[in-house]
Structures are given as structure tokens and as C-alpha cells.
Amino acid sequence: MSIWWSLHLRREAASVPLARRLLLGTMETAGVDPDISFDLSVALTEACANAVEHGGSGAVPRCGSSGIGVPDGSVDGDGDGRDDPDGTGAYHVTAYLDGDRCRIEVSDSGPGFPAATVARRRPSLAEHGRGLHLIEELADHVRFRNRPGRGAVVSFDKMLKWRDDALLKVS
Numbered sequence: 001m002s003i004w005w006s007l008h009l010r011r012e013a014a015s016v017p018l019a020r021r022l023l024l025g026t027m028e029t030a031g032v033d034p035d036i037s038f039d040l041s042v043a044l045t046e047a048c049a050n051a052v053e054h055g056g057s058g059a060v061p062r063c064g065s066s067g068i069g070v071p072d073g074s075v076d077g078d079g080d081g082r083d084d085p086d087g088t089g090a091y092h093v094t095a096y097l098d099g100d101r102c103r104i105e106v107s108d109s110g111p112g113f114p115a116a117t118v119a120r121r122r123p124s125l126a127e128h129g130r131g132l133h134l135i136e137e138l139a140d141h142v143r144f145r146n147r148p149g150r151g152a153v154v155s156f157d158k159m160l161k162w163r164d165d166a167l168l169k170v171s
Contacts, residue, residue: 001168002098003030009048011056011089011108016048019093023104030097031166039138040102040158046131047106047154048093055108055151056089097160097168101140105155112146 003026009015020041027037091108117132132154136142139156146152162168 002096003168004094004096004098006092006094008090008092011052011091013052015091016045016052019048020045023095026095026097027102030168031163032097032102033161033163036102036158036161040104043135043138043156043158044093044095044104044106046135047104047156048091050131050154051091051106051108051110051152055091055110100160101157102160103155103157105153107147107151107153109151112148112152113144117144 005022005026007019007022009019023044024037024041027040028034089109091106094105096103132144135154135156139158141157143155144152145155
């Protein structure tokens with residue numbers, strides 16, 4: 001059995017704990033080991049926080065504000081506004097629990113990762129990028145990529161361990 005969900009979230013600070021709680025609730029219900037769930041929730045929190053901070057054009061709105069004010073109301077770079085009809089700035093989170101692994105993907109509409117980040121040539125103690133380093137430490141496999149003109153994507157996988165009473169335990 002597998003579970004997947006996808007969220008379209010505003011770039012607001014309040015969206016980060018929402019995504020984290022949904023992931024933790026899903027994993028708790030499925031019966032994933034709490035240590036694995038915690039690692040993935042911290043990695044997701046870091047990825048979402050990066051999308052909120054860096055994932056669009058313009059300043060980051062404060063929690064509860066009405067939005068960023070993207071000039072053309074779009075996040076996909078083509079000016080049609082379809083991906084962001086209210087012009088608030090958004091990012092997407094998708095999580096897959098499939099068999100014995102979980103894959104999470106966070107995508108935004110910002111300028112993308114610097115080339116050094118995508119190539120993984122950054123010092124772990126740099127002023128910026130410590131959250132990305134943390135994601136790498138907590139997940140089994142991490143990929144940072146850019147969608148030219150459309151933003152950045154961070155995806156990460158982790159092998160799951162199950163509680164003895166797990167509903168979805170892999171045999």
C-alpha cells in the first residue's frame with residue numbers, strides 16, 4: 001500500500017508547521033517509527049522554510065499577511081497567473097510513502113539554487129545553507145535542482161522503519 005499527498009501553500013511562516021504536522025500525522029497513522037518520522041519532519045521543515053524565505057520574487061510576507069505582491073500575479077514565470085491566481089506567492093509540497101521508503105519534494109517559484117548548491121560545493125559551516133546541509137544529514141538521498149525560470153526543487157528520500165503495530169507495515 002502507498003500514501004501520497006500534495007499541498008499548495010502560501011509563502012507564509014504559518015504554512016511550515018502545517019506541512020510538518022500533516023507529515024507527522026500521516027506517518028503516525030501509518031505506523032512509521034517515531035525517530036524516522038522526526039528526521040523527515042525536520043528535513044521537511046527546513047525545505048519549507050527555505051521555500052518561504054527564498055521561493056518567490058519579492059519580500060516574504062509575515063504570518064497572516066495578505067501576500068507577497070508578485071507584479072504579474074504568477075509564480076510560474078509565464079505571466080498567466082494560473083499557478084498562483086491570487087498573487088500571494090506559493091510553494092508545493094508532495095509526500096509519498098510507498099513500500100519501505102518516503103519521498104518528499106518541495107518546489108517553489110523563486111530564482112533557484114545557486115550553482116554551487118546544485119553541485120554540492122558549499123562548506124557545511126557557511127553562513128547560509130546550513131538547513132540544506134541538515135536535510136542531507138537526515139535523509140538517505142537528496143537532490144537539489146533548478147527548473148529554469150520556474151524555481152527550485154529539493155527532493156529527499158528516507159528508508160522507513162515501522163512500529164510493531166503499523167497499519168502499512170511492509171512484509
